Amino acid sequence: KAGVTQTPRYLIKTRGQQVTLSCSPISGHRSVSWYQQTPGQGLQFLFEYFSETQRNKGNFPGRFSGRQFSNSRSEMNVSTLELGDSALYLCASSLMMDSPLHFGNGTRLTVT
Amino acid sequence: DQQVKQNSPSLSVQEGRISILNCDYTNSMFDYFLWYKKYPAEGPTFLISISSIKDKNEDGRFTVFLNKSAKHLSLHIVPSQPGDSAVYFCAASGTGTASKLTFGTGTRLQVTL
Numbered sequence: 001k002a003g004v005t006q007t008p009r010y011l012i013k014t015r016g017q018q019v020t021l022s023c024s025p026i027s028g029h030r031s032v033s034w035y036q037q038t039p040g041q042g043l044q045f046l047f048e049y050f051s052e053t054q055r056n057k058g059n060f061p062g063r064f065s066g067r068q069f070s071n072s073r074s075e076m077n078v079s080t081l082e083l084g085d086s087a088l089y090l091c092a093s094s095l096m097m098d099s100p101l102h103f104g105n106g107t108r109l110t111v112t
Numbered sequence: 113d114q115q116v117k118q119n120s121p122s123l124s125v126q127e128g129r130i131s132i133l134n135c136d137y138t139n140s141m142f143d144y145f146l147w148y149k150k151y152p153a154e155g156p157t158f159l160i161s162i163s164s165i166k167d168k169n170e171d172g173r174f175t176v177f178l179n180k181s182a183k184h185l186s187l188h189i190v191p192s193q194p195g196d197s198a199v200y201f202c203a204a205s206g207t208g209t210a211s212k213l214t215f216g217t218g219t220r221l222q223v224t225l
Contacts, residue, residue, distance in 0.1 A: 004155070033211040043156075043201065043215035056212045090155050098210040100146060103155030 002027065004104035006091050012110045018079040021107045025072050025093030031055075032074040033101060034066060037088040046089075049074055050097055081111045115139045116204050118216035125223055131189040133219050135202030138183065142204040146213065147176060147187045149198045156201060160187070192223045 005024040013019050025032050033056075034046040045058040049068035066076040072093070078085055088108050092101035117136045125131045133147075143164035148156035162169040162176045162185070169176050175188045189196055199220050203213040 031211055035213075042217050043203075043213075045212050045214070048211040056209055058212070092155075092211070094211060098144075100158045100161055101211060101213065102158060103148075105153070105155045 004091055004093050004102055006089075006104040006107050008107060009105070010108045010110075012112065013081050014112055015081055015083060017081050018077065019081060019109060021076045021078075021089055021091075021109075023074045023076070023091030023093075023104060025074070025091075026095075026102055029093035029095050029102070030072050031094045031097055031099075032068055032072060033092045033094075034074070034076050035090040035092065035103075036060075037090060037106070038086075043090070046076070055097070078109075083111050085109065086111045113138075114217070115142075116202055116214050116216040118200075118202055118219050120219050121217070122220040122222070125192045125221065127194055127223055127225050128191045131187075131192045131196065131221055131223070133187040133189075133200050133202075133221065135185050135187075135216055136183060137185075137204050139204070139206070139214070140183070141206045142214070143207055144205045144210055145176070145178060145185050146203045146205075147174075148201045148203060148215075149196075150201060150218070151198050159200075189221075192221075194223050194225065197221055197223045 033048040048056040068074045088106045090106045092103040146161040147159045150156045199218045202216040
């Protein structure tokens with residue numbers, strides 16, 4: 001069974017630009033969550049989607065947004081990029097809302 | 113405010129011996145706890161979980177212990193193998209928010225020959 005797939009693996013953007021990251025969950029998984037990992041803050045929860053609805057949201061500014069499609073695939077968008085947005089962005093999926101998360105290998109975003 | 117703490121940044125254990133990784137939490141609303149393993153350039157891999165109604169859960173070489181009164185959990189790996197060398201993260205969530213995990217800062221485990 002294929003795992004969680006995130007594209008692209010690496011991305012370099014300039015301050016002020018916007019970026020869209022993509023995530024395909026494990027087949028049959030309907031819940032998708034996004035996390036940011038930085039050396040200073042560790043792994044932090046961004047948001048969670050289930051059946052195309054945002055269920056939970058972390059403490060990130062409105063520049064961070066996401067959505068989920070009817071096939072459970074999800075995208076995350078960051079607008080007006082700042083240097084501090086440089087991080088590893090991880091997507092995770094789960095079979096049901098209370099099942100363990102299974103993570104993808106992440107998208108490494110560098111903002112210059 | 114670090115609600116989940118892993119106070120040991122690193123741990124070195126000989127192959128075949130027991131590895132014990134510790135985690136403390138402060139939020140009494142947490143009722144679901146997980147351990148993840150992470151290799152460089154990969155996402156975290158789920159290892160084992162425990163809910164607050166239990167005090168122990170086993171899966172092969174991995175056992176997680178939960179002490180609710182002390183707000184402490186630990187992961188035991190027996191016997192330790194070189195392939196276990198990785199960063200281990202403890203994570204916690206509250207009721208109905210299993211996907212909204214609060215992670216610890218991680219412990220780097222090195223299993224030596």
